[in-house]
Amino acid sequence: MGSTNPQIKNFITIAYDYLRSRTDKNLIQLQRHLQILSVVNELRIFEPTSMETLEFYMCLEKFLEPSQPSSPVAWKVITLLSHISQSKTICSALRDDIKIVPVLSEYYLNSKLSKDKQLKTLNLIEKLSYRLKVVRTEAWVLKMVPELVRLGTDGNLGDDLLLPALKTLVNLCRANPPVLQCLHTVHNKKALVHKLTDMKTATINIRLLATELMFYMNSLIPVVDAELMEYILDTIFTATTDGLIESNISLLQHSADVFGELISHSSIGEHLRAYEKYGAYVERIADGLVPETPEGLVEPIMDLLCHLLHLDHPHIHPFYDCLFSKAVTWMESEVCGVAAVKVVQSLVNKNDGTVSSAHMNSIISVLKVTLKPDDAVMSAGQLHHIIAVLTLLEGLCQKDVALHLMLAVDLPPSIFSVLLNKIMNIDSNLPNGVADSFCSPSIEATSSSQRSLANISVLSVNDIKASIGEVVSQAVVIVLSVVKMLGNQNAEFMLEYSKMLNNQPVMVHLVRCERSNSSDFVSRAVCLMTEGTIPTDSLSELVRVSEEANSSQSTNGEDPRERFYRPESFQQLFSPENEKNAECMISRLRGSVDKMEIKDSALIDVMEMYEYKLAAMAHVEDALQKALTASDAMNRQIHNFLLQTRVQNDCLRGLLCRQEERLQEVLKDKADIVAGLSQVKESARQQRESFRNEKASFERQKQELKREVASLKESLDSRDEKIAKLQRQVSEANQESKTLHKLIKEEQDRFQKALDANQKLEEEMKKGRREYDDLQRENQRVEKEKTQLRDEIKELEMLVRSHEDAMSAKENELEIVTKKFTELKRIQDMIHNISSGKIGNLYEPNKS
Template identity: 25%
Template sequence: MEKYAPMKEFVTVFQEYSKTKSEKTLNGPLLKCLQVLSVTSDLTIFDPGSGVSTEFFISLHQLVSSLDAQSGALWCAVSLLQRACQSPAARAELVHTFRFAPVLSRLLGAQLICDKKLSVLNLLQELTYGVRISWQEAHLRDLIPALVQLVDGSEKEVVGLALGVLVNLCYKNLPAVYTLLRCVDIRQFLRVVLKVRSGHRNVQVQVCKLLIVLDSITGEIPDILNFVTVTFSTLYDAFKANNVFLMRHTVDFFKDVQSNKHYHQMLYKYENYVADTERLLGLADQASSDECAEALFEFLDCLVSLRLPGMEALHRPLVASALGRPWSCAGALQLVCSVAAETRRRSLARGSQCPGDLRLCEDVGRQLEGGLDRLLTFFHTSGDQDLLGDAAAQTRLVALVQLLQEMCRSQALRQRIMASVNVQTLRKVFAPLLGADSAAEDCRSPDLVALYVHALDFVSGLAAHDSGWMSCYSDLLGRRSVQAVLATALYSGPLDVRMKVLALTSTVGFSAERLSLLARSLSDLDPLVLIPAGRGKPAAAPREGGGGAGPFDMRPLLSLAQEQRLDGLLAQFKELAEKNQIQDIMTSSVMELYEYKLAAMEHSERVLLSSLEAANEHATQMQHRVAQLAAEISRHHQLLYGSQQCVEGLRAEKAALQERLQQSQDVADKTQCKLIEEFKNRKAVVNELNNTIEDLRKAFALKENELQSAKMAIESLHSKENDMKLQYSSLESSHKDVMLKYADLIKLKGKLEERISKRERIIQDRDSEIAETRKQNDALKTEVANLNMINKMHEKSIHEKESEVQRLSTQLSDLERLRTVIFDLTSGQKKFE
């Protein structure tokens, strides 16, 4: 399904609803579209830059303006806006261009349950963050008192959100501050705010913000040291609670305080930066979301840029922690770049006078060298991503290019980078700009323009050391699309981007021809295209035909009787003043005159308020119209740019075709000359062939005579042929007899072959039996040999035993004789006794 299909369906259904105002349409297909969009997983559909999203938000604004607080579609639209606010680019457009805050502020005046009130305040906090109010707007008169009442209430969850919305409205917006001063006693209000300061951490942050906002009004300098303490503790708790909103707001406000000249100096009085930073740094590896890690590293980058004493001891762990993060976090890359730049600055500024700075610079350089392979791998994979429409990928790649630029200041790292990064990899980054279909895409968003400028600056740095990169740099600068991006950066880019563009014009590759091309691109740009929708100041013209009063409303302030009464009082006062009898004027008459004056002022105030509301509504409509026209102009500009590219391509193709045509014409002329010469040669050959034909005709006549004689010979041969046919028939009959005998012989042969095959099978069986018998015979022979050997051994053993028996028999006979002798001797002695 198409990416913007749900938005297109919503716009179509809303147009039908706006014509009929049917509750069935509202609670049916329109509500279904809102529910589908409020749970979408693709937040890029809410990003500005496409005409579909512009029409969608304008239709949504009209829908929200027409619904009451009891409508379910309204709260579904609130959920949808909360979902859209998760996209930073969409949130900026919702704040500055489509202005949903005035429409939603009226909901605070209704009787809402706590959950709905929290939903509205959460959304208003998002839609008022960073808002710029340059004149008194009608919704402030009701919104700010409602917020003050909520701050003074007893609901703790509501107090922090209401205070946050109030601070967003008053920060750098004097009309909102003046409205706040008119509706409350500021001293008493600050006392109320300070009472709730000990509550939730978010309340403490908002109180610090409000004190800094009102310091020029109240004359009291806020406690900056307490603000810094609250900032560290808030970031610690918000990080552990995974509260991205609180972290983002705290970091952004700390950056604003840091940019203030007066508060900037007071920030250096805080003494626990190192300990608190170490405490925060211990949480960096525990980040459960990239957004929390992004805010944390952004805050650490602010601390590095402050150049606080003692912070150099944390540079190594800061780099190690940032390099250990996944490269989906652009803040980590920016932090590494800031630390590398700071250590290099310190080593160059103090040099050999401080060996510690040199060692620190070397250590950071070794850390960067160890993480260079991961950085280069990430750079190669980033070039393959679809950068169009992906603001996060653009921001990450900008941070990576800036880090690689900083690393190139080291000769050893620069050699490795130049060996690993090739021209083709970098061209992938410029592919959306250089592609043939670039006219169909928006390649001039601020993030993408910044990316291209930083990438060109990176290429210019490499071009100073390698001729291949110089040719790539020169080729890129020669592209008209690249020059158009540089022109856009000079018109509407931030300060650092403009400085880089101006620095690029002084490089070697930026020749006079390139400067002329840049000037032509600047003159071709339409300034209206470059004015962001919602950033201008539309005129507060009154609405025609209804509702509000214009600045020249001719309705009388007083009735005729009141005017006559007022004229009589004024004449009486004038007469008494001429008679010097002012003291005789009755107090009731003065009070009556004062009441007339109050009535006239109240009427004038009502007229002015209605005129202001009409002007606000008209300004919002004009902003919506400007957004539509900006999207349409941007689309036409891209189409025109694409058409120009096509025309240039066609011109180049035409020139190439003309050159090919001229070459073909030259080849054709040469071929024609060859063909004319060949025709002459062939004509001579034809003449020779004609002469040959005449000779052949004469030879043919001779051959014809020979043919007649040959025919007569053929007739004689035919008679011989008949005789041969008779002989052939007799031979054919004898052949049949031979074939019959041959068939009998084949059958006999088959039988003999069958008998032979049987004999062969019998012979094979006999051969196998003989082989088996031979194997058995060999086995028996082996066994007989073994038995003979055993027999010989046994015979030898028997001989040995027989000799031993013989020996023992001899011994036995000897012993027997000895025994006999002994017996005889003993028997003889007995006889003698």
């Protein structure tokens, strides 16, 4: 729910500029930007998960409204919607959250489109209307159903518009009683029945559509023809086998939807059980399910098998073991895993005996893989998959004690702890600041229509967040329920269960599930809340969350949206009995008119009166149609205002919570400051005590120092004399040291001269052999002198060394004497100060 693509933000700005000022420049920019967005390959940027994308869709809706004049950008909007509806997520969001199908229907009905554009628009409506829920008869339904019937019966249009028209009509009729009632009131329904009857030789896709519509046309008749039901079932299973062979996903899904619609009607249960070809078709389907089958094909097949297992026909019982093995292999898939889990759960419930050990081992291995999420962020599909797997695990534990014990032993408890944290991270990552951002939209609207458009875009974020939060709460509750159930057989699971309950955010999910509309999860949440094992901290959090939920309900009152979802009976506009009575009356009047003369004025007056009443009824019908259209628009606006009020309420509640948190922080800071003040007072008291103790110790030291000064004064006099003697000795030693240094220098000069002479003699020895004898004698003489000089040098060195030792000793003694003299000088000064009264003045301020 973070930042949106800059292209979408730029489009919103350009759209507002165009709605405010319809200039050629703004029109060209808008068309160019729509064309750029129509070729974007990354469709995830169009998912309505942020405020900007929702506002983007409301801008597109604004260009398709019939109140707007014929806009040249409308068809580019249709092209863009056709492009982005390739994503299943965006398609479901456009259908359920944005509710774009009524807008597209009004655009289709009110615009004069060419055949190609009409076909493309109808294909878009057919794609978006799949699994659409119509809870009441709306104005666009009263207009769209007759138009679709007209397209289905008009032979001049060809098969291009026939197939999308029939698909759209089937999508609207499926599981929608208001649309069925509207279909039965269409004036040309007999022509549609004749058209559907003539389609028995068409392709299997059109035949399946025709059989489904024929069933809808006969759904209100108390007695359904057995031959028609057999033909419908033959068509369904023939389409299933052909779709599996041809790898046609849409045909398989259509077959599963039609059979599920038949199963939902309890009035035709006898005809469904009388069909004897289930076994042959199930065998073909089981043979076609191989490991190489694409996951997209497996999902509708599993849905069809789930409906068959719900029927529990005797001819299907021999295939239970084969279907069980086939379904277990597809449980790990994220695409068809939910449908496969439903099949396995149905087989487990149908099986009276225990599950075989081989099947149980395979189920446990699949559970370990499925319940161990990866590092990626968990998507909504994965969340539904995990809920289905946990529901199956809960059913296995309840079915047999041996299975319960086996699951508790083989499954590690740590898997559920990691899974719970992963699930709760989904709810914590939801944008808490969405409500705050509602108060300041990113783009400022300047007109009332633009402000209402911004409000509508703001509203759906809260609905999406609430729906995701409810699914997350259901997942949290079922994880707790399964861990508690496994803890009855393994104590390690009970420890994990206690740790999970110590997590206070879990209480929010318990309360949210307890207030939901799902009875199964309400019972689970109530059992977990009332069992008495919730810790004290979590229990206080549970009470707080419950009080907030109660206050929220008392403030908001009843949800107005619940009125439209109550299972109330829809009033039939024109029942078959009334139609038969009207036809009988018309035939009787026609016979009476044939027998009477035209000149009978009374009959003419009666006919004119009936014509007047018919015209008045047509006028009333037109007025009611307009009133219904206006009420639909007003209802949608009121619904949007209600959601906006809830968003603002959530914003105020968030502000109140933040203020309470700030107040708690201020109170905590105040308590810390008071504690700090008490500590400062205690430290000040301790400092005063220490100051008193130090003052007493200083007084004692003062008395001791006075006594020491008196004794030192006597010793200083004797030390002065010693210092004078030492000074004289130091001066004599310095003089001797100077004379010794002079002698050493003279001896060194003599030694250097001797060395120079020796070098000269050695050089002269090399001059010739003739002077060798003279030089030898001279050398001997020189050697003697050299020996004498060496002896003298040694004596001088010994003398110098002795003088140096004496001098170093004198220096050390001088240093010691200097230190003593300095100390004595300091003591003398102190004594002098004491005698003069200065020290007494220094200690007098301490007394105060």
